[in-house]
Ligand code: ASP
């Protein structure tokens with residue numbers, strides 16, 4: 001007998017019929033003698049609908065009230081699933097985040113989980129109940145309702161698995177696993193049987209939207225055995241997220257190609273090349289709570305240099321305004337340039353640690369396609385480049401092929 005946490009995303013609970021299917025799957029696991037805790041998202045589209053409704057009332061909705069509102073989507077699905085399970089003759093009980101309770105800090109709309117009490121859940125599990133817990137929701141120390149950020153139900157699932165020391169956390173979604181890249185761009189993309197936790201972390205942060213990044217961090221920290229599966233298929237093992245030390249299979253050098261169009265590039269031209277400049281520019285950006293990703297500074301000519309960095313596209317206008325008003329005049333910079341038509345393409349793989357020349361192969365492939373690289377950043381297990389957005393698909397396809405990701409591994 002195992003304790004299994006199953007998390008189902010919005011499309012998997014998109015209507016009553018699908019919720020009945022989820023109930024059938026849960027019943028199957030229960031019949032095998034397992035204890036099951038189910039974590040649910042809201043029906044697909046519901047959270048967006050609620051946010052839009054709040055915005056009709058207030059252009060910038062009050063964060064506390066927004067969380068009261070957007071947490072309701074999950075409360076609907078847990079009740080419906082509990083009903084469906086009871087109809088199948090199972091003992092089932094729904095739990096909101098605050099009934100568990102899942103204690104968080106008070107950062108509305110992006111709260112972090114601080115503590116999960118497992119006593120009530122354990123007692124119910126021992127009594128034979130299937131527990132159906134609302135994802136995405138928490139409660140702060142003062143009893144205020146909080147939510148965990150978009151996609152936060154993944155994190156609820158993983159956090160519950162950690163708190164209950166579950167044998168496995170299964171994330172059911174509308175794809176059947178983690179792919180070498182997005183199959184909508186490269187039809188030859190393959191499903192990975194396994195991916196290491198570190199690679200998954202890179203893939204998630206670089207734009208693969210299969211899992212919320214926080215959930216992957218959580219899984220890493222608490223060593224939760226995590227598996228991504230399709231809720232629309234009866235069979236299949238999905239993709240298992242492994243830890244390097246317990247993974248002695250032959251690893252590909254590159255596991256996947258990630259990409260995103262979420263960033264924009266800003267260049268401050270002709271700044272004096274002297275101590276304190278990076279701090280003056282990026283300090284002001286950080287003070288405005290804007291996250292910076294890639295940064296490059298050129299060598300100087302005549303004591304002046306150019307300084308470029310990327311921010312999320314949503315923060316682009318705000319960053320430009322802030323630099324224009326305060327920083328550029330104070331620095332005596334020559335010009336301020338912005339480019340929102342960029343994308344970031346990355347190759348990811350723990351094999352890069354032990355193989356040289358991987359990054360240069362990437363650069364060669366891009367040059368053969370005539371694609372100009374604007375920025376580069378590397379870590380132990382990834383190399384990312386910023387290129388013109390219009391070449392994104394071409395770059396991803398060429399790299400996928402060049403690194404043999406379309407070839408099944410023996
Ligand atoms: N319903 C929330 C969202 O759409 C949380 C989730 O589905 O994971 O972001």
Ligand code: MG
Pocket residue numbers: 009010151154210212
């Ligand atoms: Mg999701």
